[in-house]
Structure formats: C-alpha cells, structure tokens
Amino acid sequence: MSPIIAIRGLSKTCASGFHALDAVDLDIRPGEIFAPLGPNGAGKTTLISIICGIVTPTSGSVSVDGHDIITDFRAARTLIGLVPQELHTDAFETVWATVSFSRGLFGRRANPAHIERVLRDLALWDKKDSMIRTLSGGIKRRLLIAKALSHEPRVLFLDEPTAGVDVELRRDMWALVRRLRASGVTIILTTHYIEEAEEMADRIGVISKGELVIVEEKAALMRKLGRKQLTLQLPQPLAAVPPALSGWQLALAKGGNELIYTFDASEAEDDSRGIAALLRGLGEAGVHYRDLHTRQSSLEDIFVELVSDRQAGGMPGPAQRNPA
Amino acid sequence: MSALNGLAIRAIYRFEMARFGRTLMQSLISPVISTALYFVVFGAAIGGHLQDVGGVPYGAFIVPGLIMLSLLTQSISNASFGIYFPKFTGTIYELLSAPVSYVEITLAYVGAAATNSVILGLVILSTAAVIVPLQIAHPLWMLSFLVLTAVTFSLAGFIIGVWADGFEKLQVIPLLIVTPLTFLGGSFYSIDMLPPFWRTVSLFNPVVYLISGFRWSFQGASDVAIGVSLAMTLAFLAVFLAAVAWIFRTGYKLKA
The missing domain is CATH 3.40.50.300 (P-loop containing nucleotide triphosphate hydrolases)
Structure with a gap:
C-alpha cells in the first residue's frame, strides 16, 4: 500500500x-x-x-x-487539514463565517450542507451565529477542528x-x-x-x-518493549530467593514478604518461562503464596523508558524506517 | 483546481472587506470627516481670502492633495493591518498551510485594501464637490491615478504589515514618513511657489510626483510633467512588487 x-x-x-x-x-x-x-x-x-x-x-x-x-x-x-496546538482564532467573526472562510481558502466551493454537518458533528450548530471572542476555550478548540474539516481533507x-x-x-x-x-x-x-x-x-x-x-x-x-510483572504475596517472609529458583528473574520486596517476577512478552508465551511454569517451580521449591497479581507496563512506561534511555545516551538505535 | 485559486482569493478578499465593514468608523468615516474639515478650513473659510493658484480657486486646488493624503495613509494602514492581524492572533497558520500561492495572497490582501482606499478616495471627492467648486479635466486619468496609487501603497502597507512585530511599528511609517512627505509634497501648495533651492529639494520627495500627476488629472496643469509622474508611480509599484516577491521567496517574518 x-x-x-x-x-x-x-x-x-x-x-x-x-x-x-x-x-x-x-x-x-x-x-x-x-x-x-x-x-x-x-x-x-x-x-x-x-x-x-x-x-x-x-x-x-x-x-x-x-x-x-x-x-x-x-x-x-x-x-491536509490542520488543527494547531494553540487556540489561534479570529475574534470578531462568527463561527459560520470563519468555517466557511476556511473552506474557500482551501479552494472548495461553498457547501452550506457540509458546513452544517461539520458544525452539528462538533456540537457547534447552536453557536453558528456567535462571535468567536464570546466562546469558551473548549468551544474554540472544536471550532479549530471544524475549520480543519471544512474542506473535507x-x-x-x-x-x-x-x-x-x-x-x-x-x-x-x-x-x-x-x-x-x-x-x-x-x-x-x-x-x-x-x-x-x-x-x-x-x-x-x-x-x-x-x-x-x-x-x-x-x-x-x-x-516488544512492554514488561510484565507478577507479584506474589508470601505468608512467611523469605531471606533470599531459594537456589532452586535462581534461573528465574526473581526479586524480593517489602522485607521478603513479596516475590516479584519480571518478564517480557516472549517469556510470557514460552511454556517453560511463563507464570504457570514459575508457579510449578515455586511449589516444587516449597515456597507458598497467599495472593498474586500481575501488571503490564503501559505505553507511558515504554515511552518514558525510551526517551530517558535516549537522553542518557543509552539507546544507540537510529531512526527506524517504517516498513509500510 | 485551476492554476489560480480564485476561490481562495475571493475568500480572503471578502474576509477583508467584511473587516473593513466592521470598522467603518475607523476606515472610512474618520478620514472623510478629517478631510472634510480641511476643506472647510482651508477651502471655504481661509481659502476665500487666498489667491487662486494657477487660476484655480484655492479650495479646489487642494482637493487632489488631500485625497492623495488620505489615499496614501489609508492604503498603507488597511493593507498593513490586514496581514499583521493574522500574525498577531496566530491565524496566519491557516493562510500558510492553505493551497494558496504568494501571488494569490498578495492579490487578495492588496486588492481588498486598495478597493477600500479607492472607495474612500471617491467618497472624499464627493464630499469635496459639495464644499468647493470642483472640475475634473481628465476623469479617466483621475480614476487611473487613484487606482494605481491605491494599489501601489497597499503593496507598501502589505510590506509594513509583514515587517512589523508590534502595533507601534504599523503606525511609524504612515505617521513619521508618509504624512510629512505628503504635506511637503505639494498638497497645499504648488512647488513652483517655493524658492528655487527648496523646489529642487522637493523634487527628491517621491510624493510630489504622485500629487502632481493626480492634480494634472483634475486641473490639466501640474508641477511635474505628467509622463514623469506616471513613470514615478509605476516605478514605486515595481519596487514594492519586487519587495513583496522577495518577502515571499525568503519567507521573511512569515515562515521559520
């Protein structure tokens, strides 16, 4: 494509x-x-x-x-239609006039039916005759979207x-x-x-x-970049991770009352490295748990990690060309 | 879309004309009143006690100069404000991101400003005709000079509007340069009335040629040959067009 x-x-x-x-x-x-x-x-x-x-x-x-x-x-x-970051609007025009102006500016013939549809879609129809300077910030934001959509980009x-x-x-x-x-x-x-x-x-x-x-x-x-985390709450605190579980990426927290397993998506899909395998391993090692919960890193976690790595000079990767 | 985005030109033109309509007091009524006061004071009141100039009653003599004074200042003011205001409010983003060429932007803004100035000039002319005895020797030339000067100085205003980064700068050139040059350019007198030295100095004032040509179209006589006046007006037009072309080619004060 x-x-x-x-x-x-x-x-x-x-x-x-x-x-x-x-x-x-x-x-x-x-x-x-x-x-x-x-x-x-x-x-x-x-x-x-x-x-x-x-x-x-x-x-x-x-x-x-x-x-x-x-x-x-x-x-x-x-x-192209553009909705800018700042609320750049006229002050003394009406909503209808400024949206119609935008359509003309982009070389499109007047089409009141389209302008009406856009204004209705953005809940601006009842403001069509209002002067822009009387509108709130949120309405102005919608107005900028209406202007950007006026020429059907x-x-x-x-x-x-x-x-x-x-x-x-x-x-x-x-x-x-x-x-x-x-x-x-x-x-x-x-x-x-x-x-x-x-x-x-x-x-x-x-x-x-x-x-x-x-x-x-x-x-x-x-x-690819997201991490998953399994937290196990233990009935008895552990002083150290049992040697039998040393092959797992485990860490103790809260004074040994929590055992944390951090893993990525590929490990989650690997039968020998997934949560079920770990729980079997814990049973074999005689480690019991009272409760458990899992957490998946959000896009925000990934973003912060990417940007902070970059700013720290830790991420060497060049811009990656989109393969589309 | 055709080679020329006529719909965009029309949109900008109508937008600007609507703005003028909203500011009639500032753009039309105010200059008409102040010019009418000149006619009343210098034409009807004092003018009656002054000698004719070249056989023309003083009141009628100053009409071309006063029209030119308003035409120059309003052309600059209209066009400079027209392009400066979108810069000030930030709405210039829409103009720069639209499928509009620089020629089209100039045509629309300058066209609207010049239209408004020509209307203003004709209204002042009509006002003058009520107050002082008036004759127009060459009506077509009069109209041609009116339109040519309005377009030329609207271009100048457009350049000032692009250059200005504050409202104060919009006023600097009309107030400190154009108005004094117009007053000293023979609005109220013929430069032939000056001593030879000052007459020579006056010939370096470009506005002399504009007023002289315009006055010729009214009275059939002028301080400077009509061909020279026309050539100077066209020279201004060429200079300002070149400046606008440079602004758009470089993006001066418009694009980062």
Missing part, C-alpha cells in the same frame, strides 16, 4: 543552529491513526509544521499522496487537540477521531496524554531531540 505521507531525510536546522529535526524517514499509511510522541521540544510540531507548509525544511522531502509539498504544494495542501493533523479540555469534550473528540478514521481520513495525532495515544493510535512514533527513535504498531511496541 502506498503511503499517504512519505517523509525522506527530513531535517530542520534553526537559525540558531539548533537541530529541530534530524534526517527523519517516515511513511504514514492511508487511513491509520499515527501518534508521534515525544517530550516538549522533541520536534513533533516542527515535523507537522513542515508537512503543512508553515515551516521550511532545511533538507529532505515530503510528499502527500504523491504530491511534493514544495513543488506541488497546492495539490498536497488541499488534502484526507489527512488531518491534530496537534494536541485535547490539551486543556475537560473529560467530556475529550471523549467527544476521541469519538470524532474514530468516526473520521472510519470514513477513511488519515489522522496524525500528537498528544501529551500517553493514555490518549494508547487508546487511539494504530501506530506510534517516538521522537526525541529531533530524531525518530522508533516507529512501531502500538500493539507490537507494547509487546
């Missing part, structure tokens, strides 16, 4: 010499929800801004559905769309994003809420210091 967005060797060096992006290669598949994650200043917004035409790249190329963003910018940008960039919005609105936005994806729109979603990416994204790209550290299917990423 041809990528809807193909990025090759994309770099951006600021006038100060700061490398905002460094040789990024990435393919984004049509119809997926892709979530670039990274700490503040990692380069996520720079990446989006270059693709959308707001920032000029230093080197490299980007094409959207085969259209180069510089030499064929008109065709490329027609396909095939690719939608959502740059931290749920920052500072309440739980209800966030859930509404998640539902909207799912509906858009179901209609075939490709969505690039940056967020500071890792659970949002975990909930929504098909694939994750971790960006750190301008480099794309890893690009992976969310499920595969969590399987």
Whole structure:
C-alpha cells in the first residue's frame, strides 16, 4: 500500500543552529491513526509544521499522496487539514463565517450542507451565529477542528487537540477521531496524554531531540518493549530467593514478604518461562503464596523508558524506517 | 483546481472587506470627516481670502492633495493591518498551510485594501464637490491615478504589515514618513511657489510626483510633467512588487 505521507531525510536546522529535526524517514499509511510522541521540544510540531507548509525544511522531502509539498504544494495542501496546538482564532467573526472562510481558502466551493454537518458533528450548530471572542476555550478548540474539516481533507493533523479540555469534550473528540478514521481520513495525532495515544493510535512514533527513535504498531511496541510483572504475596517472609529458583528473574520486596517476577512478552508465551511454569517451580521449591497479581507496563512506561534511555545516551538505535 | 485559486482569493478578499465593514468608523468615516474639515478650513473659510493658484480657486486646488493624503495613509494602514492581524492572533497558520500561492495572497490582501482606499478616495471627492467648486479635466486619468496609487501603497502597507512585530511599528511609517512627505509634497501648495533651492529639494520627495500627476488629472496643469509622474508611480509599484516577491521567496517574518 502506498503511503499517504512519505517523509525522506527530513531535517530542520534553526537559525540558531539548533537541530529541530534530524534526517527523519517516515511513511504514514492511508487511513491509520499515527501518534508521534515525544517530550516538549522533541520536534513533533516542527515535523507537522513542515508537512503543512508553515515551516521550511532545511533538507529532505515530503510528499502527500504523491504530491511534493514544495513543488506541488497546492495539490498536497488541499488534502491536509490542520488543527494547531494553540487556540489561534479570529475574534470578531462568527463561527459560520470563519468555517466557511476556511473552506474557500482551501479552494472548495461553498457547501452550506457540509458546513452544517461539520458544525452539528462538533456540537457547534447552536453557536453558528456567535462571535468567536464570546466562546469558551473548549468551544474554540472544536471550532479549530471544524475549520480543519471544512474542506473535507484526507489527512488531518491534530496537534494536541485535547490539551486543556475537560473529560467530556475529550471523549467527544476521541469519538470524532474514530468516526473520521472510519470514513477513511488519515489522522496524525500528537498528544501529551500517553493514555490518549494508547487508546487511539494504530501506530506510534517516538521522537526525541529531533530524531525518530522508533516507529512501531502500538500493539507490537507494547509487546516488544512492554514488561510484565507478577507479584506474589508470601505468608512467611523469605531471606533470599531459594537456589532452586535462581534461573528465574526473581526479586524480593517489602522485607521478603513479596516475590516479584519480571518478564517480557516472549517469556510470557514460552511454556517453560511463563507464570504457570514459575508457579510449578515455586511449589516444587516449597515456597507458598497467599495472593498474586500481575501488571503490564503501559505505553507511558515504554515511552518514558525510551526517551530517558535516549537522553542518557543509552539507546544507540537510529531512526527506524517504517516498513509500510 | 485551476492554476489560480480564485476561490481562495475571493475568500480572503471578502474576509477583508467584511473587516473593513466592521470598522467603518475607523476606515472610512474618520478620514472623510478629517478631510472634510480641511476643506472647510482651508477651502471655504481661509481659502476665500487666498489667491487662486494657477487660476484655480484655492479650495479646489487642494482637493487632489488631500485625497492623495488620505489615499496614501489609508492604503498603507488597511493593507498593513490586514496581514499583521493574522500574525498577531496566530491565524496566519491557516493562510500558510492553505493551497494558496504568494501571488494569490498578495492579490487578495492588496486588492481588498486598495478597493477600500479607492472607495474612500471617491467618497472624499464627493464630499469635496459639495464644499468647493470642483472640475475634473481628465476623469479617466483621475480614476487611473487613484487606482494605481491605491494599489501601489497597499503593496507598501502589505510590506509594513509583514515587517512589523508590534502595533507601534504599523503606525511609524504612515505617521513619521508618509504624512510629512505628503504635506511637503505639494498638497497645499504648488512647488513652483517655493524658492528655487527648496523646489529642487522637493523634487527628491517621491510624493510630489504622485500629487502632481493626480492634480494634472483634475486641473490639466501640474508641477511635474505628467509622463514623469506616471513613470514615478509605476516605478514605486515595481519596487514594492519586487519587495513583496522577495518577502515571499525568503519567507521573511512569515515562515521559520
């Protein structure tokens, strides 16, 4: 399947010499929800801004559905809708006027029925005649989404769309994003809420210091880099892990009252290394337990580990090209 | 989509015209009132006691200069504010990410600002016709100079709007450069009335050529040959167009 967005060797060096992006290669598949994650200043917004035409790249190329963003910018940008991170809105326009303006700006003929549908989808219809400056922050956020959808884009960039919005609105936005994806729109979603990416994204790209550290299917990423942990509560404290269990990755905690087994996804699927095998081993070693529980690392755990390893210089891996 | 994104040009143009509509007091009524006061004071009140200039009553003599004064300042003000405000509010992101070429952006913003300035010029002209005796020797040339000057100085305003990083800078050039040059460019007098030295100095004032050409279209006589005035106006247009082209080519103050 041809990528809807193909990025090759994309770099951006600021006038100060700061490398905002460094040789990024990435393919984004049509119809997926892709979530670039990274700490503040990692380069996520720079990446989006270059693709959308707001920032000029230093080197490299980007094409959207085969259209180069510089030499064929008109065709490329027609396909893109952008919801910026900041609440950049007019003040004295009405909701209807500003959304209609956006549609015209993107070269589309007036279509009141489409504008009405977008406003209704975003619960903005009753505000259509309101002046923008009278709207709350959450409504303005929806308005920016309405403007981005006004010209029926095939690719939608959502740059931290749920920052500072309440739980209800966030859930509404998640539902909207799912509906858009179901209609075939490709969505690039940056967020500071890792659970949002975990909930929504098909694939994750971790960006750190301008480099794309890893690009992976969310499920595969969590399987590959995620850790599982089994905690056993013991009726009697242990002074040390019994020698018969030395082949297992076991650790004692809480004064020997808890025995912790940390393992990865491959070990979980291995009959000789899984939980059942360990429990058999414990029985054979005469170690009893009162209760047990398991925990799986979240995307946030993986993200923090990836970024902190990178910042500590512990992760040598170059940007991984998405094999799509 | 055609080679020219006409729908986008129309969207920006209508957006800007709607903005002018919302600020009629500032963009139209205020300059009309202040110019009308000039006509009342210098034309009807004091003008009656002044000699004719080149056979033209003083009140009628100052009409082209006063229209030009408003035209220059308002063209700059309209266009500079039009492009500066999206920068100020951050909504420029939408313009930069839209499938709109630099030519289209310029056409839309400058076109809207120039339209507003031409309307303003015609309203002032109508106001003047009520207060002072007025004749227009070359109506088509008058209209041509009006449109050409409005477009040229709207381009200048567009450049100022891109350059400015604060509201104060929007006002600096109209107030400190354009207005003094217009006052000293023969708005209220013919430069032929000046001593030779100051007449020569005045010829370095570019606004002299604009006012002189415009006045010729009214009165059939001018301080500078009409061809020179027209050439100077076109030269300004070319310089400002080149500056706008450079801004968009480099992304100066628009793109990181």
